[in-house]
Amino acid sequence: MKPVRIGLIGTGNVGSGALEILALNGSELEAKLGFPLEIAAVSSRNILTKSVSNIPAGARVTADWREVAGAADIDIVCELIGGTTTAREIIECALKAGKPVITANKELMALAGPELQAEATGKATIHMEASVAGGVPIHAVLREGIAGDSAQAFFGILNGTSNYILTEIEAKSSAFDDVLGEAQRLGYAEADPTADVEGYDARSKLALLAQMAFGQRVAPGSIYCEGIRRITPFDFQYAHTLGHTIRLVCAARRTPAGLALSVRPTLIPKSTILASVLGAYNAVWVRGAAGQDTFYYGRGAGALPTGVAVVSDIMRAARDLRSGASARVSPFSFQKLAEPDLASIDDFVCGYYLRFRVKDSTGIIATLGRILAENGISIDAVLQLPTDDKANLPFVITVEPAREADVRKALLEMEALDFIVEKPLALPLERGV
Amino acid sequence: MKPVRIGLIGTGNVGSGALEILALNGSELEAKLGFPLEIAAVSSRNILTKSVSNIPAGARVTADWREVAGAADIDIVCELIGGTTTAREIIECALKAGKPVITANKELMALAGPELQAEATGKATIHMEASVAGGVPIHAVLREGIAGDSAQAFFGILNGTSNYILTEIEAKSSAFDDVLGEAQRLGYAEADPTADVEGYDARSKLALLAQMAFGQRVAPGSIYCEGIRRITPFDFQYAHTLGHTIRLVCAARRTPAGLALSVRPTLIPKSTILASVLGAYNAVWVRGAAGQDTFYYGRGAGALPTGVAVVSDIMRAARDLRSGASARVSPFSFQKLAEPDLASIDDFVCGYYLRFRVKDSTGIIATLGRILAENGISIDAVLQLPTDDKANLPFVITVEPAREADVRKALLEMEALDFIVEKPLALPLERGV
Numbered sequence: 001m002k003p004v005r006i007g008l009i010g011t012g013n014v015g016s017g018a019l020e021i022l023a024l025n026g027s028e029l030e031a032k033l034g035f036p037l038e039i040a041a042v043s044s045r046n047i048l049t050k051s052v053s054n055i056p057a058g059a060r061v062t063a064d065w066r067e068v069a070g071a072a073d074i075d076i077v078c079e080l081i082g083g084t085t086t087a088r089e090i091i092e093c094a095l096k097a098g099k100p101v102i103t104a105n106k107e108l109m110a111l112a113g114p115e116l117q118a119e120a121t122g123k124a125t126i127h128m129e130a131s132v133a134g135g136v137p138i139h140a141v142l143r144e145g146i147a148g149d150s151a152q153a154f155f156g157i158l159n160g161t162s163n164y165i166l167t168e169i170e171a172k173s174s175a176f177d178d179v180l181g182e183a184q185r186l187g188y189a190e191a192d193p194t195a196d197v198e199g200y201d202a203r204s205k206l207a208l209l210a211q212m213a214f215g216q217r218v219a220p221g222s223i224y225c226e227g228i229r230r231i232t233p234f235d236f237q238y239a240h241t242l243g244h245t246i247r248l249v250c251a252a253r254r255t256p257a258g259l260a261l262s263v264r265p266t267l268i269p270k271s272t273i274l275a276s277v278l279g280a281y282n283a284v285w286v287r288g289a290a291g292q293d294t295f296y297y298g299r300g301a302g303a304l305p306t307g308v309a310v311v312s313d314i315m316r317a318a319r320d321l322r323s324g325a326s327a328r329v330s331p332f333s334f335q336k337l338a339e340p341d342l343a344s345i346d347d348f349v350c351g352y353y354l355r356f357r358v359k360d361s362t363g364i365i366a367t368l369g370r371i372l373a374e375n376g377i378s379i380d381a382v383l384q385l386p387t388d389d390k391a392n393l394p395f396v397i398t399v400e401p402a403r404e405a406d407v408r409k410a411l412l413e414m415e416a417l418d419f420i421v422e423k424p425l426a427l428p429l430e431r432g433v
Numbered sequence: 434m435k436p437v438r439i440g441l442i443g444t445g446n447v448g449s450g451a452l453e454i455l456a457l458n459g460s461e462l463e464a465k466l467g468f469p470l471e472i473a474a475v476s477s478r479n480i481l482t483k484s485v486s487n488i489p490a491g492a493r494v495t496a497d498w499r500e501v502a503g504a505a506d507i508d509i510v511c512e513l514i515g516g517t518t519t520a521r522e523i524i525e526c527a528l529k530a531g532k533p534v535i536t537a538n539k540e541l542m543a544l545a546g547p548e549l550q551a552e553a554t555g556k557a558t559i560h561m562e563a564s565v566a567g568g569v570p571i572h573a574v575l576r577e578g579i580a581g582d583s584a585q586a587f588f589g590i591l592n593g594t595s596n597y598i599l600t601e602i603e604a605k606s607s608a609f610d611d612v613l614g615e616a617q618r619l620g621y622a623e624a625d626p627t628a629d630v631e632g633y634d635a636r637s638k639l640a641l642l643a644q645m646a647f648g649q650r651v652a653p654g655s656i657y658c659e660g661i662r663r664i665t666p667f668d669f670q671y672a673h674t675l676g677h678t679i680r681l682v683c684a685a686r687r688t689p690a691g692l693a694l695s696v697r698p699t700l701i702p703k704s705t706i707l708a709s710v711l712g713a714y715n716a717v718w719v720r721g722a723a724g725q726d727t728f729y730y731g732r733g734a735g736a737l738p739t740g741v742a743v744v745s746d747i748m749r750a751a752r753d754l755r756s757g758a759s760a761r762v763s764p765f766s767f768q769k770l771a772e773p774d775l776a777s778i779d780d781f782v783c784g785y786y787l788r789f790r791v792k793d794s795t796g797i798i799a800t801l802g803r804i805l806a807e808n809g810i811s812i813d814a815v816l817q818l819p820t821d822d823k824a825n826l827p828f829v830i831t832v833e834p835a836r837e838a839d840v841r842k843a844l845l846e847m848e849a850l851d852f853i854v855e856k857p858l859a860l861p862l863e864r865g866v
Contacts, residue, residue, distance in 0.1 A: 034768035137578025145570025148744025291741035298727035308724035311581025325758035
């Protein structure tokens with residue numbers, strides 16, 4: 001069979017990873033597919049001035065993506081430039097020309113995936129394995145591997161930078177700012193780390209996975225999101241005492257009140273497999289109605305792991321082309337996304353870890369206990385590990401499952417108390433993983 | 434779009450699980466696919482006398498598989514009876530009629546998969562997600578999710594019964610026979626446990642995964658295989674002291690000498706994620722040239738988890754039918770399997786855990802140390818935990834990486850020594866996971 005011709009737009013981290021893999025694994029990929037993949041055109045804004053490795057001799061090299069996305073000699077278009085403007089133009093141009101699109105663009109797909117899917121239907125297919133959890137083939141799993149199941153919940157660690165920071169705080173008992181600074185020096189965190197440490201990056205990925213798992217059109221902005229800036233070595237010390245650790249967990253559950261979605265630092269049992277996800281790794285724990293628990297783990301980012309996702313998507317699209325599959329049936333997990341039916345975070349019910357910083361004085365526990373009781377919240381345990389700083393004493397109360405709204409109301413009352421030095425921190429105790 | 438019509442043959446554990454899921458998730462599956470799946474015919478030998486749940490009212494029910502496998506009104510055939518004779522006839526009949534086949538049959542596919550794949554090519558497709566690691570979608574992962582990568586190695590826990598037995602020995606310090614008896618009483622192990630505890634079941638699965646990962650035609654009988662009968666609570670005690678645990682590991686590696694494949698009880702570090710696979714769970718750790726480490730975990734068996742695999746395969750085949758994909762391109766991981774190029778277990782190089790049982794006397798270490806040295810093997814550590822039974826004293830030597838053939842030769846010499854009470858046990862120390 002003749003080669004399938006790839007047009008690749010964007011030669012940054014992901015694009016160069018995909019080019020390297022196509023060069024490296026070419027003959028194995030041909031043995032898998034029964035035909036070769038050929039890089040026919042490569043484009044990026046500055047491609048004429050910068051040196052890009054692994055572009056085959058015969059390939060067209062151009063700074064103008066339009067010479068690739070709609071070109072007659074291109075079978076499959078890879079949009080690997082990121083962002084939400086030009087990237088969208090590229091994808092729409094390729095779809096209009098009936099060409100399958102591979103993208104690694106989580107922002108765009110979380111924002112406009114459903115529209116693009118609708119535009120694609122009947123014309124071409126969109127593949128986006130690389131958009132979530134780089135090296136973890138979670139799209140193939142949800143779309144195909146366990147497609148027969150009905151997902152009830154999943155729990156993901158989807159941002160490598162924040163997981164690296166948390167597990168470094170845990171391992172070295174260092175403060176957040178010190179670990180972040182070190183991560184920036186090492187290139188593990190960006191100069192502006194907001195998207196990573198505030199959970200926004202993870203939130204886009206959660207939105208995409210929720211669309212795939214539950215078939216609802218979930219906007220990232222509609223998801224409750226809390227970052228990791230307030231997590232201290234004390235919190236790990238207390239969490240360990242409770243047999244738990246802390247991770248930035250993307251949680252998704254079907255509940256009678258709707259989909260419950262959140263991104264937040266969460267206490268999870270030390271014994272759960274999710275707790276062994278360290279450093280920049282990503283992982284997803286899925287609970288299906290029939291297949292029950294499955295777990296997927298791999299590198300969250302990096303040119304080559306993400307490149308594997310891109311190349312695997314290219315293979316899927318190329319197989320469809322050579323076997324003559326039409327785009328009548330979408331390769332998305334659901335043919336159409338339903339309008340979202342989301343539960344409010346207020347109605348979330350869970351045990352909580354409440355961490356206070358207080359000026360030592362008498363009657364603290366009694367006062368806090370009274371406020372919790374008045375809000376219908378039962379104390380599970382009170383913990384105070386030894387420390388010297390009596391003016392800024394951390395201590396922890398864990399509470400039995402309670403409504404989030406009630407917990408927030410209680411904490412707001414507590415914030416006004418004169419012995420409270422810092423806004424109390426509330427983290428859910430996730431028993432579901 | 435009109436329904437895709439399923440013919441299901443075999444209503445045991447897996448078949449009934451698939452029927453239950455199709456009944457349970459019907460509307461969600463239709464939302465995913467854009468068309469319904471319809472159980473059009475169900476067959477099993479004794480179906481006219483036994484009661485089978487979840488057969489839809491309109492379905493044809495017959496004791497004769499021939500009324501299903503080649504029938505004009507059936508689009509997809511599920512062979513779920515197991516065994517290697519009738520099952521093969523069913524699959525060949527369906528393929529001849531151009532119908533895609535879903536099978537859960539690991540024995541048959543490990544034995545005759547390549548021939549069946551060759552028979553299928555150009556006519557129809559074979560899907561066998563359910564044949565390995567029930568609830569873990571490892572086929573979708575290798576065939577699709579990380580297809581762009583070149584697998585360098587993988588390590589699997591692929592037999593739930595033996596993993597259950599090992600982790601019970603570990604947790605309860607009970608003897609193998611006691612745990613096996615209890616597992617049989619609870620229905621976790623079969624009356625004849627040979628296939629599970631001797632590693633034969635795991636070996637078939639390893640053969641199938643090696644075919645998918647490396648594109649070589651691997652016969653189960655060509656794989657080195659060692660069961661778990663000799664593992665004692667002592668071994669776990671020593672392994673823990675060394676920071677390790679013991680699992681029945683299916684290992685596969687590309688080496689310069691060929692594919693190195695083995696099924697054997699293996700020491701793996703306590704800190705590796707594979708070590709947290711407990712009870713009847715299955716897992717596979719894959720190392721790719723580009724994507725590096727990924728890990729997949731789920732239930733190894735059970736009607737519903739395995740049913741998810743069957744139904745997910747049905748969906749893949751149904752999508753192909755409705756999108757008009759021909760069988761020109763095989764959905765197998767490789768289009769054709771190459772002849773196997775296997776490394777001999779003799780050439781395997783690894784650190785080893787050597788466990789002895791001796792009559793206490795002087796000069797034991799000196800004698801064993803001399804024999805190891807004469808075979809070019811360096812001692813890493815000598816361990817003897819306290820015990821009372823001086824006539825049957827377990828103790829352990831770990832050795833630096835050495836050729837398996839040299840280790841065996843040394844052990845054979847040691848076996849003849851008069852202070853050796855029992856054939857020494859050698860387990861590899863797997864640092865690769």
